[in-house]
Amino acid sequence: MTDLLDHLRTAVGDAHVLTADPDVAAYVVDWTGMYAGRALAVVRPGSTAEVAAVVAACHEAGVAIVPQGGNTGLVGGGVPDASGEAVVLSLGRMRTVRAVDPVAGTITVDAGVVLADVHAAAADAGRLFPMSLGSEGSCTIGGNLATNAGGTAVLRYGMTRELVLGLEVVLPDGRVWDGLRGLRKDNTGYDLTQLFVGSEGTLGVITGAVLRLFPATPRHATAWVAVASVEAAVSLLGVAQSRAGAHLSTFEIANRQAVDLVLAHLPGATDPLAEPSDWYVLVELAGAATEEGLDDALEAILGEGVEAGLVADAAIAGSPAQRSALWALREGISEAQKVEGATLKHDVTLPIADLAAWATAMAPVLEEVLPGVRPVTYGHVGDGNLHYNVSAPVLDGKGRDAELLAAAPDLSRAIYDSVAAGHGSISAEHGLGRSKAVAGSSYKSGVEVDLMRAVKHALDPRGLMNPGVLLP
Template sequence: MDEMTSPLSPELARRFAAIVGDKYALHDQGDIEPYITERRGLWHGRTSLVLRPGSVEEVSRIMRLATETGTPVVPQSGNTGLVGGQTPDASGREIVLSLSRLNRIREIDVLSNTVTAEAGVILQSLHDAVDAVDRLFPLSLASQGSCQIGGNLSSNAGGTAVLSYGNARELCLGVEVVLPTGEVFDDLRKLKKDNTGYDLKNLFVGAEGTLGVITAAVLKLFPKPKGHEVAFVGLESPEAAFALFGLATDRAGAALTAFELIGKRPYDFTMAHGKGIARPLSEDWPWYALVQISSGRSAEDARALIEDILAAGLEAGHVGDAVIAASLAQAASFWNFREMLSDSQKPEGASIKHDISLPVASIPAFIAEAEKAVQSVSAGARVVCFGHMGDGNLHYNVSRPADGDDKAFLDLYRPMNKAVHDVVRAMNGSISAEHGIGQLKRDELLATAPPVGLDLMRRVKAAFDPAGIMNPGKVI
């Protein structure tokens, strides 16, 4: 067993623990368990040590020692990732570096519309803090009650507001990163324009902890909209949804802040298994859309815009039925329905998930072609399609046949992925839209990415992490 695969020695563990103090160095397997298991249970690793540093200086000392001793490090924030990027391997050699104690909001600058937050700040806590000063941080995720800013940036998280505000990369102005050598790259600047050489921060955003440890970031804030309106819409087809999206974009522009597509099967699963769910429309439809308008002028303006869009959609035959939320509670209920789509799939048995993106205009054709691909792998498999149609990101999940066996279906994971991803690539899409590569998609990325692109990524990795200690086995 060589040095890079042998378990961490007790002496080395003591040296690492001394940096953070015994209270923040976890050795007991009961304490360690939450840090080595991915929340869906698909990934489970081993480690003999979890370190919870309380300062950037401690992170720097940990990384310096890790490089000196060739000890692999797995950075982790809220452990809400879905591709195994935050989970150690089975060797027991890797240490987990939890950023959860770096949880200060260092500054909210209302005039500059920025917030400087550490990696361990919980996303919901950030929302609450900026809301208190009448500002909006628009990154919105189902896991926002537990996910943390460092993980959001490392995975370049998306969510439901990408259509109007962009993903995590577009919301980040500057970063503070501890490099594998222990050096601290301090780029916590608030500049919206800066053409002084390479944009280094964007190498770390989306790198899934393979180049360095993000410890803090400067993030964009926005004025809170003066009015929101949310509508639940019944549709005959994805083509009708695409037509409605085009109409809404033309009439609302940037005020269209969400356009979520929901197929009938995830809708039915949520009606059957969701807790506290109310039926949004009186009749069932083959497809649905959740549409949100946010106005910077007034509530009346938002209402007028969404009424105009829906009226035009009805007149053109794109809309079958629609209801506009009559209260904040009903609007929250519509969004709660959307957020429960994924969890409502679990009671239906094993599922194979895909987080893909496409040119928006290709979505109707993809849905038709991908259904054929799914059935060619598993006859009777049930497609559970929903997602952020406005930015081209679909969660194209597949549940086992109603009378099928979970294990037998999960044995088809790789051929099912290949069948669906082949359709994605044929339409110039991406096999990872917002969840990242991690362990789940690493082999497929290596097998299908352009050779020159892979070579460039490897060169970057080698330049930043010559010892190969940063989150090994992830991404590339």
């Protein structure tokens, strides 16, 4: 492989081909710490031309490529396997905002631009890029697109695939497809842009994107609401949709177990309500600077919720600082659970009407598999997506991580079987990665898997793009 490494150094510069263990360590372990591998090298191109040169060299040498953005994924999709034979292609140096067009409502960016920087560039132009994730300070647009990321604004704005108009992609043989067209209408054949969104780096390397922008929504009305059950939360969602309409931008849910983890491990976190509740909802309405009535609409939602017996208590944010504190209770859950110890992450979606019955029925099933197991449930009730995570039982104040990991296959199978029986999906917004590749295929029809394999073979016949991810 010496010749390949020499070609890669020529393409991107010696400083951007990393091979020493200390240099590559951060690139071969995923954010959860559950998935780790080895790499022949980590290559850090600085332009689309350099990406194309790297991919072409690897294609000629028959060496696999693992595209990587901010490495914030939760399913092992951005790290190599244990063979040490793959090249990790990090897009972290490609951070140029190429153009912003506030009139057309578009922003064109490199794939390595961090999501928070897209937010800032849009805001500077008086516009909004609405995708909002807990990892937005480090995740990149390329990774968001490759996994079809969701987040807390899907209820109003949709998934990533609904926020992209065009892509630039380096194909598995090193050719570049320039699809950076910001057109709202282009009815000239197969939608190649959507083919690559959600493909998890298995069909090519996304290097640039044209994204949709929206009118800014600087006014917010936000509340942290105690509800008795998932059923009550779903009913309150109906009230909120009727009262607020398009202004309803967020409707998140969390169980008490999740909130307790945040209160225990997030510095400065405080419980905004006097009495604990089994479940909580974070509700937010958003509007333009000139819009009035958001506070009144939120109070009307809560008032109707109280009268209907859906709302036990609520804390309304009276300032930006209070709003940030309420959001921290929701966005700090994943980090707090990581601090607590081993965790099994499940990202499921079901018909909204079935969420309550499913969540109620699932807990006792898991208790039978592993007594004392702790479901940490939170997510996006507004689009039917629950992060149904599982933490280890606790004995004498310590988590029994080994028992959780030993029971992991049975716990996950119970969850996936139940989701499939309810006509849901075992991956709502995180992708399949390595962790769910086998399960993803087993819960799809043979026809669906055949179609996916046909697409993969047509674009990547040598199977060099992120092997082992998405399709086993």
